Amino acid sequence: MSKSFYIKNKKKFLFYEKVMTIKELLDIDDTKQLKTFFEYSFDDANFDYKKFYDSRLDNYECFLFGVENKSFRGMYFSYDKKKKSYVITLYTPSSEEDWILALNYMKCLSKKLNSNIISEDEEIFTAENINTFNYKFDISVGIKSIFRHTKNSEDSINTIFGVNYPINFDHKLITKFINSDNKIKEFSEFCRNIQYLDTAIFRQKQSFYKIENSLKVYGTYMLLENFKQILPYKPNIEFPYLKKIGEKDIAYWDISFCIEKSPKKYEEIGRIYYEDFIQKLPKNKYEFIDATYILIEPLNKKEIYKILDYYELNKSK
Structure with missing residues (x-):
C-alpha cells in the first residue's frame, strides 16, 4: 500500500518547464537536510557527482529522498510524463517523521511551481x-494491516524496507x-531507531553469485573481525534484488569471515554455510532487533576461528 501526491509542473507560455535536476529538487527543501538514499555508492571511485546531481528526475524511474537520522522509509520521488507532474509517494506504514518531512517538502515544491497538490484520491491541497x-490515519491503517497479515501463523513475517535496513514484523x-x-x-x-542503530556498525549488502554449470545462484554475507554487524537470523532476498532473483533461484546461503591483516586491510580466512554459522554463534553475542534480524557484537579473531573450526565449505552439499 502507498499514498501518492501529484504536483503539476509549471507552464511557460505554451510549454511546460524542463523537469528539474536532482540538485534543483534538493535545493527546494527549506530545511536543507534532504538527501538521496539509493543503490549507487558515493564511495565508488568512478562515481560522477556532477553528472548525477545535474541529471533530470525524468531520467530515472524514481528516487528515494529523506533526511539522515530522521527518515525511516523516506519518500519516493518520480515524474509522471503523461500528467506532467512531480509525484511524491510514501509507502504504508511510514513513520510520523517521514510524513512531516514529506508534507513540508510538498509545501515547498507547491510554492515553487505555483501548483496545487492533488492526492491519488483526488483531494486537492494547497501549500497553505x-x-x-491526516497522515496518522494512514500510519494506523498500515499498522493494523501488518497485524492482520501476521495473525494467522506464528511464522508469518511482514517486511518493511527502510532507508538503511529492512525491518521484519511478526505477530508478537x-x-x-x-x-x-x-x-x-x-x-x-x-x-x-533501527535505521540508525550505531555509526560503528559494519553495513554490507548481500551478494549473489552464479554457480558454475547451474541455473542457480548462492547468496553470501561477510563478517569482519571486531565490528558490530546486523545480519538476518535466517537469510532472505532483500529489496534491491527482489525483481532479479527469486527464492527458488537460491541454492544456498553462506558467510565469509575476514580478519584484519594490516590497518584497514582485511583477508578472508574461510566461509561456512549460513545455517551452520547461526548454530555456532554464541547466544550471548547477539540480540534480536526485530522479528528476524540480529545485532551481532564484535567477534575477535579467536572467536571467529572457533566458529569456523577450520570448517571447509563443501559446495556439493
Whole structure:
C-alpha cells in the first residue's frame, strides 16, 4: 500500500518547464537536510557527482529522498510524463517523521511551481493547508494491516524496507504497537531507531553469485573481525534484488569471515554455510532487533576461528 501526491509542473507560455535536476529538487527543501538514499555508492571511485546531481528526475524511474537520522522509509520521488507532474509517494506504514518531512517538502515544491497538490484520491491541497492531511490515519491503517497479515501463523513475517535496513514484523512484535495507547509515536520511534542503530556498525549488502554449470545462484554475507554487524537470523532476498532473483533461484546461503591483516586491510580466512554459522554463534553475542534480524557484537579473531573450526565449505552439499 502507498499514498501518492501529484504536483503539476509549471507552464511557460505554451510549454511546460524542463523537469528539474536532482540538485534543483534538493535545493527546494527549506530545511536543507534532504538527501538521496539509493543503490549507487558515493564511495565508488568512478562515481560522477556532477553528472548525477545535474541529471533530470525524468531520467530515472524514481528516487528515494529523506533526511539522515530522521527518515525511516523516506519518500519516493518520480515524474509522471503523461500528467506532467512531480509525484511524491510514501509507502504504508511510514513513520510520523517521514510524513512531516514529506508534507513540508510538498509545501515547498507547491510554492515553487505555483501548483496545487492533488492526492491519488483526488483531494486537492494547497501549500497553505497540506499539513492538514491526516497522515496518522494512514500510519494506523498500515499498522493494523501488518497485524492482520501476521495473525494467522506464528511464522508469518511482514517486511518493511527502510532507508538503511529492512525491518521484519511478526505477530508478537506488531501486537506491542497495536496495544499501545500511543501506537503511532512508538512505532515511528522503533522503526527510525533501527535505521540508525550505531555509526560503528559494519553495513554490507548481500551478494549473489552464479554457480558454475547451474541455473542457480548462492547468496553470501561477510563478517569482519571486531565490528558490530546486523545480519538476518535466517537469510532472505532483500529489496534491491527482489525483481532479479527469486527464492527458488537460491541454492544456498553462506558467510565469509575476514580478519584484519594490516590497518584497514582485511583477508578472508574461510566461509561456512549460513545455517551452520547461526548454530555456532554464541547466544550471548547477539540480540534480536526485530522479528528476524540480529545485532551481532564484535567477534575477535579467536572467536571467529572457533566458529569456523577450520570448517571447509563443501559446495556439493
